[in-house]
Amino acid sequence: MKAFICHHVDLKASVYATRLVSSLVLLQTPSLPSARPQNQSNFFTDPYQFLNESTKSQSYTFQETKIMHAHVLKTKSLHSSIELSNFLLRGYCKASGFDYALKVFDTMPQPDISSWNLVITSQNQSSRYADSWGNFCRMHSLGFYPNEFTYGNAISACIALNFVNGGKLLYSLALKHGFSLDGYVRSGMIDLFLKCYSFNDALRVFSDESCGNVVCWNAIISGAIKHNKDYVGLNLFQQMCRGSPLPNRFTFPSVFGACAKLQELELGRGVHGLVVKYGEEDDLVVGTAIVDFYAKCGQVDEAINKFSQMPVRNVVSWTAVIAGFVQKGEFKSALRLFKEMIILNQEINNYTVTSVLSACANPLLFRESFQIHCWIYKTGFYWDPTIKNSLINLYSKLGAIELSEQVFKDMKDGMNTSTYSTMVTAFCQDGKLKKAFSLLKKMFLEGLTPDLSCIPSLLSIINLLELGEQIHCYTLKTGGLFNHLVGCSLFTMYSKCGCLNESYELFKQMPDKDHVSWASMISGFTEHGYAYHATELFREMLFAIDVIVDETTLTAVLAACSSLRFLKAGKEIHGFFSKREDNTYVYGGSSLVNMYSRCGDLKSANRVFDMMPCKDQLSCSSLISGYAQNGYIKESLHLFVDLISSGLEVDSFTISSVLGAVGDLNNSDVGKGIRIGIQLHAHIQKLGFESTASVGSSLVMMYSKYGNLDSCLKVFNQIIKPDLISWTAMINCYAQHGKGLEALKMFEHMKKSGTEPDSVTFVGVLTACSHSGLVKEGYSYLKSMVKDYRIEPGKRHYACMVDVIARSGSLKEAERFIRNMPIEPDSLVWGTLLAACKVHGDMEIGKIAAEKFIELNPSEDGGYVSLSNICADVGQWEQVLKIRNEMKDTGVVKEPGWSYI
Structure with a gap:
C-alpha cells in the first residue's frame, strides 16, 4: 500500500x-x-x-x-x-x-489470507474441489492462519468430495483457533456430516455449544427429517421455538414434511398457527408445504381451503391437492382438478401426471385412463420414463397386462433399469412368474441391475425353494438384503416354502424390524404348526422399541391362539387391544370372532359379532364355522340364511364352512343333510363358485360323507384348477369307500398335474393300499415320502402301514415293523394291530398289542374289549372273566353300542 x-x-x-x-x-x-x-x-x-x-x-x-x-x-x-x-x-x-x-x-x-481465500473460492466455483483442498493444505503448511471464510470454503470442498476425515481435521483446527462457533463453519460441518449420512456426528457438532444461528438450526432440523429421524427433528423445532433464533420460512417446509410423514395432524395445525403468527403464510414454498401436509393427512377440505387462499400457486401446490384426492379415494375429484389445470394452462410436470394416473387405477375409470393416455402422448410426456412406468403399473392394476406390455415395448432404445423393474413387478402382480423371470434374465444379459423394488414382488409369487434361494444369493451379492422390504419378503418366502429355520434366521438378522416384519414372522410360525413360538414372539415384540402393535399384528397373534385353542391368552390379548382403542369400535372384530369361535367360546364370539359396526364376510364365516364345529349345526345354517337375506356377499370361505356343517348332519339326520346339501350345491352353481378349488373340495367331502361317489367325481371334474386339497379330498373319498385302485390312480394323475403331495395326501394313499391289500405298493409309497418329497412319516402314516401289512394276514411282520419304527409307537399304532389280530384270531400277538394299548391308554375301554373278544372267540372264558374284573378294578366302563337302525 x-x-x-x-x-x-x-x-x-x-x-x-x-x-x-x-x-x-x-x-x-x-x-x-x-x-x-x-x-x-x-x-x-x-x-x-x-x-x-x-x-x-x-x-x-x-x-x-x-x-x-x-x-x-x-x-x-x-x-x-x-x-x-x-x-x-x-x-x-x-x-x-x-x-x-x-x-x-x-x-x-x-499473498495474504485474502488472496488464499480468493483462490480457494475460485477453485470451488470452478468445481476443482481437490485443488481447493490442496491449496488449503499448502496455505496451512506455509504458516497462514485461516479465518472463518477460509474454513467455510475448505469445508465446502470437503462436502463436494465427501471427504469426512478432511472435514473433521478442519473442525479440529477451527476449535483450536476459536472459529468453531462461527455460523459459516458450523453450518458447513453440519452439512458435511448430513451429506455423508453421519447424522449423529452432525447433531454432536450442533450440540457442542448453544447456537443462535438460524442457518444451523434449519440445517440440523432438515437433516434429521431427511435421515428419517422425524421425531428428533420435531423436538429440535420445538426447542427452537422456545429460544432464539425464531424459525423462518426455510424452517417450516421440513417441519410440515415430518408432520405429514408421521400423520401428526394436531402438531401440524400448531405449526400452521406459528406460520400465521410469523407472517410467512403468503410465502409460496411454505404455503405449498401446508397444502401438502393437509392433503397427506387426509384433510383434503383443509388442503383445498389453504390452496384457494394462496395468492400464487405453482405446480407443486396443484399436485399436492390432486395427490390428496387420490389418497382419500376421491378419484373423480382428482381428475376434475387436473382438467382445471389444463384449462387454466397451468404448468404440469411428471409428478402431476403420475398422481393423476394413480387416480385412474380403478376399473370404473378405464375410459378416462385411455383419454389421459392420449393426452400424455399428445403433450410429449409419453417419452418420460417415469410416466411410462406409471402407465405400465396402471394397466397392470386394471388387469390389462397386455397393454402394460405394449407400453413397455414402445420404450425401444429408451429402456432403463426402472422400466424393466416396473414390468417385472407388473408380471408378478398378474401371477406370471415365468414371464417375470424371463424378463429378469434379459436384464442381466443387457448388463442392467434390477431395482430392489421388484424383488419383493418376485418373492411374493415364488413357491419353489430353488428359485427363492437364487434371489437370496443375488440380494446377498448386491447388498439388497439390508433393504427392509427385501429382507421381510425373503423370510416370508422361506416360511411359505416350509423352511422355517431359515426364515427365522433371516428375521433375527434384520437390523430394523417394523410391525409388518413381526406380524409376518408370527404368521409364519402359526401357519407351519409352531403356534406356541408365535405367541412367544409376540411377547418379545411387546418389549421391542419403536414397534407399532396394530391390527395386522392382532390378526397374526390371534390366529396363533386359535390354532392352540388358547382361550385365556386370546382374552388377554383382546383386553390389551381394547385398552388402546375407543369403546365404540371393536378393534380387529373379525379376528376376535374367529379366535373365540375356534376356541369354543361361542357366547363371546357372538357378543363381539353383535358389537361390530360392519359385519364382513370373514366374521360371518368364522361364526358359521364355529357353530358347525361345536355341534350347533342348525344355528350355523340359520346364520348362513341370515347372511344371504341381509344382502352381504357370500364368498367361497363362507360356503365351505356351511358345506362342512351340512356334512356333519349325517350323524343325526342323513336324509335332511342330503337335501340341504343339494340345495346348497344349486345355490353355489347359481353364484358360479362350483369351479373354485376351495368350494369344489368342500362339495367333494360333503358328498363323500354321504357315500355318493358319482357326485364326488362329477364335482371334482368341474374344478378348473384343482389344488392340493382338492386332489387329497378325492383320494381320501375313494380310499375311505374301499376304492383303493381308483384312489391310487387319482394320486398318479395328481403327480402328473404338477401338484406335490403333502403328509395328509399320503395318509389317504396308504389307506387306499390297506383297503386293497397292496402291501408292496404301501412300502413303496412310504419310502417315496422321504426320498422324493422329503416328508418325514408320522404316527398316522405308520398306523396306516401297520394296517396294510396286518390286513394281509402278516401279523408277525406287522409286529416287527412296529418294533423297528424310528419313532415311538403310540396307542393308534398298537390299536391298529390289535384290530387286525381280532379279525385273524391271533391270540398271541393280540395279547401283546392289547397290553401295549392298555399301557399307553389305560382309561380307554377299546383295548380291554378287543382282548376280551379275542379270548372269547377261542373259548378262553376264564381269561375273559379276568379281563372284565381288571376293567372293573381300574374303573373302566364299556360304552354301550348304538346303531342308526
Missing part, C-alpha cells in the same frame, strides 16, 4: 492511461452504467483512490478485468500492492475467469 501511496505518475504514464481510457470507452456497451467510465478513469489516474471508492464490490466483465490487468502489467505496479493483486483476483473470480485468477495468484510474491 505504501508503494501505491508513494507512486508518482509521470507524463508518459498519463498519456498512456488516457489512450487506455479511450479504448475502454469504445469497448463498453450501452447497457453499462454511466458511472463505469468515471471509476475506470480513476483507476488509471490514481489506483489507490480507486480502491477506496467502494468499487471493489462492483462486478466487471471478463474483458474489462483483462484491460485493467493489462494496464497494471504495463505500469509494473502489480507487485507493488497486495490490495491491487487481490482486486484483480476478485475481478476474475466474479467474471468466472478462474484460470486467469490462478495465474495472478501464482505471480504474487507474498
